[in-house]
Amino acid sequence: MTQSERKAIATNEAPGAIGPYSQAVQFGNMIFTSGQLGMNSAGEFPPTVEEQAKQSLSNVKAILEAAGFGMEQIVKTTVYLQDMTDFASVNEVYATFFSEPYPARSAVEVAKLPKNGLVEIEVIAVK
Numbered sequence: 001m002t003q004s005e006r007k008a009i010a011t012n013e014a015p016g017a018i019g020p021y022s023q024a025v026q027f028g029n030m031i032f033t034s035g036q037l038g039m040n041s042a043g044e045f046p047p048t049v050e051e052q053a054k055q056s057l058s059n060v061k062a063i064l065e066a067a068g069f070g071m072e073q074i075v076k077t078t079v080y081l082q083d084m085t086d087f088a089s090v091n092e093v094y095a096t097f098f099s100e101p102y103p104a105r106s107a108v109e110v111a112k113l114p115k116n117g118l119v120e121i122e123v124i125a126v127k
Contacts, residue, residue, distance in 0.1 A: 050093050082119070087107060
């Protein structure tokens with residue numbers, strides 16, 4: 001892999017990176033997003049896990065669109081939850097962003113998310 005084959009993706013429609021990483025990286029016909037917390041581009045979190053899940057997926061969508069990709073091109077998602085009891089609530093929101101065939105998915109509970117977020121979602125998409 002050469003540097004010219006790898007391209008950082010960034011948009012002001014999603015929160016900027018809070019460390020030394022890119023919002024997403026495109027490599028050929030694939031894009032890999034960093035985990036997207038459920039905060040808006042001003043760095044503010046909505047109060048509920050449902051609203052944070054919606055914001056997280058909206059951030060993913062904005063990043064993909066900045067690279068010319070769409071949500072229908074997502075093949076794999078990973079959902080990180082601060083509390084697994086929120087799984088059903090997040091699942092309801094998640095289902096509004098996808099249609100069949102659904103992407104493959106992992107969902108895991110973590111001890112803590114950056115900035116005390118309730119949910120973080122990362123994706124892999126292919127054109």
